[in-house]
Amino acid sequence: MIRVLLVDDERMVCAHLRTMLTASGLDVVGEAHDGAEAVEAAVRLQPDVMLIDLRMPGVDGLTAIERIATLPAPPRIVALTTFDLDEYVLRALRAGAVGFLVKSTSPEELVDLVRVAAAGNTVLSPVAAQRLIGSTSHRHRQHVRDMCASLTDREREVLESLGSGWSNHQIGRRLHLSEATVKGYVSRLLVKLGCNNRTEAALLAHEAGLGTQR
The missing domain is CATH 3.40.50.2300 (Response regulator)
Structure with a gap:
């Protein structure tokens, strides 16, 4: 419980x-x-x-x-x-x-x-x-989109999954990756996007129009 x-x-x-x-x-x-x-x-x-x-x-x-x-x-x-x-x-x-x-x-x-x-x-x-x-500026949203455009296809898939609230295990099953590999992708995404944690990355995914909360 x-x-x-x-x-x-x-x-x-x-x-x-x-x-x-x-x-x-x-x-x-x-x-x-x-x-x-x-x-x-x-x-x-x-x-x-x-x-x-x-x-x-x-x-x-x-x-x-x-x-x-x-x-x-x-x-x-x-x-x-x-x-x-x-x-x-x-x-x-x-x-x-x-x-x-x-x-x-x-x-x-x-x-x-x-x-x-x-x-x-x-x-x-x-x-x-x-x-x-909606409270963020157009300039900030454009900056977010520009950052996401620099990601690889796989990185975008992982970010989209974060935006949907998925765990590393669920992302691994969805993308046919090991949890260790997913963890590596998430760590690199946080550095690339300047996020402190996966929750910030999930919010950024929403700003970029990626991912939907289940």
Whole structure:
């Protein structure tokens, strides 16, 4: 059973999320209501997935993500956001979050994407991803397309798979490559594209029009 930790300073939000997740068979192991509590709870409860609000009083979600990502075996961190938090979302992805969801996500999609995150895949809510991409400048999007144009066909296939939220194992099966070979491709892509992690690369794939979240 997937163990989930909820982090939001609004207790009603946590209660709503708990109801949705437990009704679908997920195990909500606890709640935290600020960033400091979130770090402590991550260490104590060792969840598989954390859903964490980015803006909270005291220690905010972004700071908590940065700290949790440095743990020896960190959980899969998914940022919860509203549409006015674009800059925070990008910083959260760079800090180690595996994706982000908007709080208005439907119960069915929320549960599905928590399972996707727990399976080791990237989580980019389609609506939120398009909103975030729409906030970038035309010049930046053209730069992204130019970078992707310099990739080999195989590198573009791997990037497209990242944009679809696929794990290395799934990419290997799709492209008939070993996981070690896929890992090598991903590492080279991160360097070529100037990305800190595969989640950033997945978002860049969306910006380039590659990949679709399942």
